Amino acid sequence: MSQAKDTYRTLKGRSESLYKVKGSKHFGYAFPAYSKEEVSEHLETIKKEHHSARHHCYAYRLGLDKDVYRANDDGEPSNSAGKPILGQIQSFDLTNVFIVVVRYFGGVKLGVGGLIDAYRNAAKMAIESGDIVERTVMNTYRINFEYPQMSEVMGLLKGSGLEFRDQVFEMECSLLTDVRLSASETFEAQMNKVDNLELELIQTA
Template identity: 60%
Template sequence: MIEKDTYKTIVKASPEVLFKDKNSKFYGYAFPVTTEEEVKTHLEDLKKQHHQARHWCYAYQLGKSENEYNFRANDDGEPNNSAGMPIYGQIQSFEVTNVLIVVVRYFGGVKLGVSGLINAYRTGAQMALEASKIVTRTINVKYVITFDYKNMNTVMRIVKEKKLNVINQTLELRCELIISVRLKEATSIYEIFDHLYEIDIKTLND
C-alpha cells in the first residue's frame, strides 16, 4: 500500500460566519494552524473580541498524515460532546488538517437542548469551512546532498532528469544541495544518491 502523500488544509482565516437559533448567536471561524501555540493565540484573540459571549467552543487537528494527527475538541462549559465533537466532526467531514475551528456562542435566553446545540455548533463549523479556501498540499521529505565539486555534473544530471526541487544550494569546493521530494518518491530518490560513490545524502529534519 502506497502511503498517501497529500493533505487538505485552508490557506487563510475564514471570514466570520453567523448562525442563529432561538435568539442564540453562533459565530464561526476557521484558522490555519500548525502548533498548539497558534491555537492558543487565536482563542485569546477571540475571547477579547467577543468578551461578552458565553462559550468559545473549538476543535483543532494538527499534522499532515493519519499517523501523526494531534486533535482536541473542547465544549467550554456546554453539555458533554454537544459542541467540541460536532465541530471536530466537520473537520473530519471536510478532510482538512492543520486547522482550528472556533464557534463563539452568545446565549439568547432560550435553551436549545443537546440536539439543538449539536446542530448549531456543527452548522457554525460547516459554514466556517464552506467560507474557507481549501487547498491540497503534498507531504514532502527534505534531503541534504553533500559532495565534492568534481562530482557536480553527476548530481546535477540526476536533479535535471528527475526534475527535483532544489530549495537551497552551496556550490563551493564542498557542495551542498537541499532538495524537497514528494513522500511517495522519497525512497527511490534516496537510493539513487545513496548508491553513488563520494556523494552523501541524509534526511533533513525541520
C-alpha cells in the same frame, strides 16, 4: 510496497461564519493550524476578540495521519459543542485545522439537540466560507558533495524532475532540494549510490 500518502486537505487561511437561531448568535472561526501551539494562539486571539462571551467551544485535527485531535465543550453540555465541530472537520476530510465557535445566548434555551445543530452549522459555514486546498508533504534535503560528483548529482536531480536552490559550487559543493514524501525513499537510495555524498534531511513540511 504501497506508496506513502503525502497529500492532505486543509484550509488556505482564516474564515468566518455567523449562525443565528432563536436570538442566539454563534460566531464560527476556522484556521489552518499545524501544531497545538498554533491552536492555542488562535484560541487566545478569538477569546480577546470575544472577551465577553461565556463559551468558546472548539475542535482541531492535526497531522498527515489525522491522529491528533481534540474537542472541547467549554462549559456547554457534554458532547453538544466540540464533538459536532470536530464532526464537520471529519466530514470535509480536513486536517491541520482548528475551528472555534463563540456563542452569545439570546434568551431562549436551545436544548442539547439545538446546541448540537447550532455548533455543527456554525462550523460547517466557517469551512464553506473558506478556501479548501490540497497540500503535498515535502522533505527538504541538503546535499553535500565534492566538485567531481557535480555532473552525476545534477543528472540525478534532472532525471527526477527536481529543482534546487541555495547552491554552492566550489571544491566542496552543497544545495537544497525539495522531494515529495512519497518519492523520498527512491530519492535517498539514488543519492546514497553517489561516492562522497552526504544527504541530510532538513525538514518535513
